[in-house]
Amino acid sequence: MSLSVDIATRLGALDLAVAFDAPEGVTALFGRSGAGKTSVVNAVAGLLHPDRGRVVLNGRVLLDRAKGLSVPVHRRRIGYVFQDARLFPHLRVRANLLYGAKDDARLGPICDLLGIAGLQERRPGALSGGEKARVAIGRALLSGPELLVMDEPLAALDQDRRQDILPYLERLRDEAGLPILYVSHAVEEIARLATTLVLIEEGRVLRSGPAAALLSAPDLAPVFGPRMAGAVLPGRIVAHHADGLTEVAVSAGRLFLPAVAGAGGQPLRIRIAAQDVMIALDRPERVSALNILPATVTALHQGQGPGVMVQLSAGEDLLLARVTRRSAEALGLVPGRACHVVLKSVAVAPGGVGQG
Numbered sequence: 603m604s605l606s607v608d609i610a611t612r613l614g615a616l617d618l619a620v621a622f623d624a625p626e627g628v629t630a631l632f633g634r635s636g637a638g639k640t641s642v643v644n645a646v647a648g649l650l651h652p653d654r655g656r657v658v659l660n661g662r663v664l665l666d667r668a669k670g671l672s673v674p675v676h677r678r679r680i681g682y683v684f685q686d687a688r689l690f691p692h693l694r695v696r697a698n699l700l701y702g703a704k705d706d707a708r709l710g711p712i713c714d715l716l717g718i719a720g721l722q723e724r725r726p727g728a729l730s731g732g733e734k735a736r737v738a739i740g741r742a743l744l745s746g747p748e749l750l751v752m753d754e755p756l757a758a759l760d761q762d763r764r765q766d767i768l769p770y771l772e773r774l775r776d777e778a779g780l781p782i783l784y785v786s787h788a789v790e791e792i793a794r795l796a797t798t799l800v801l802i803e804e805g806r807v808l809r810s811g812p813a814a815a816l817l818s819a820p821d822l823a824p825v826f827g828p829r830m831a832g833a834v835l836p837g838r839i840v841a842h843h844a845d846g847l848t849e850v851a852v853s854a855g856r857l858f859l860p861a862v863a864g865a866g867g868q869p870l871r872i873r874i875a876a877q878d879v880m881i882a883l884d885r886p887e888r889v890s891a892l893n894i895l896p897a898t899v900t901a902l903h904q905g906q907g908p909g910v911m912v913q914l915s916a917g918e919d920l921l922l923a924r925v926t927r928r929s930a931e932a933l934g935l936v937p938g939r940a941c942h943v944v945l946k947s948v949a950v951a952p953g954g955v956g957q958g
């Protein structure tokens with residue numbers, strides 16, 4: 603299951619030329635407003651006809667401009683979820699879901715996956731924004747797609763509703779078994795969801811690859827913003843402690859985090875913001891921070907201001923730390939330097955811990 607995209611087109615002042623591969627999982631197109639993300643997914647879905655290019659989904663050629671081939675939108679087998687849910691207001695949820703459905707038998711399982719089974723008799727006017735978004739996703743899934751395209755599906759929701767819906771998107775990623783192309787300019791969202799990242803800047807691919815590698819690349823921190831930059835660490839729940847902390851195994855040791863829902867063994871993705879990570883040469887004693895992991899400096903990137911982004915390997919994973927150049931010089935931080943990373947438990951926000 604994979605998608606291969608190589609397209610070029612002129613859009614007003616923007617010269618769009620983008621090529622990337624999207625394997626199974628969530629491939630997030632990340633970039634600022636106007637970078638060309640929506641135009642790329644529209645070209646994949648057949649809503650925009652690029653001047654040049656080729657789009658291949660699971661070996662099926664959807665577009666080949668050189669050969670004059672363009673499969674019409676409704677034959678591409680792509681489910682599209684727009685920013686605004688675009689439900690039919692006069693139809694009940696059930697009828698919205700079954701509109702264009704290939705297989706009614708999947709209604710039950712898809713409603714269960716998205717937690718919308720109890721909403722079927724309502725009309726869209728009686729749904730919250732988050733419920734509308736989940737119904738729109740359900741409708742797209744029921745059309746029997748080979749690829750799901752989601753263009754900022756949470757953009758219309760407030761912060762709390764976004765947090766409510768992210769677990770459903772994680773389940774979709776882990777259980778639906780189809781590639782998802784996900785447009786977003788929210789770092790928190792891509793850190794939770796993306797398995798592959800395509801960074802788009804002014805119509806070009808700045809970098810693409812596995813999300814964990816790109817999120818922990820020190821030279822890419824300016825793209826995410828120095829305050830938003832941070833690595834994502836895979837872990838597994840070990841135990842819940844009576845004082846409200848959850849113990850999580852990561853490749854470099856154990857972390858203690860504010861209570862995380864899930865049974866023992868549950869896999870997690872833990873976002874650790876670079877600005878919350880301290881570096882110590884010696885293992886600190888009598889310090890309030892509960893999380894201290896042995897690490898080695900692997901790379902540094904000097905920013906415009908007084909800050910330095912330091913990439914560290916901890917066990918089999920990579921972390922990012924944002925420190926001042928003054929501290930980096932005082933500690934003699936260079937690639938190969940052994941050290942410890944220090945992380946306060948409470949620095950890890952509940953929304954920064956995802957499932958899967």
Ligand SMILES: Nc1ncnc2c1ncn2[C@@H]1O[C@H](COP(=O)(O)OP(=O)(O)OP(=O)(O)O)[C@@H](O)[C@H]1O
Nearest residue numbers: 613614615616634635636637638639640641642787
């Ligand atoms: N049909 C068109 N004709 C001319 N210019 C266009 C057309 N479609 C898009 N553009 C321009 O191309 C640029 C990229 O737009 P696009 O919507 O793809 O960006 P985006 O990265 O998705 O941004 P956003 O996050 O704001 O949705 C914008 O400057 C837009 O105005």
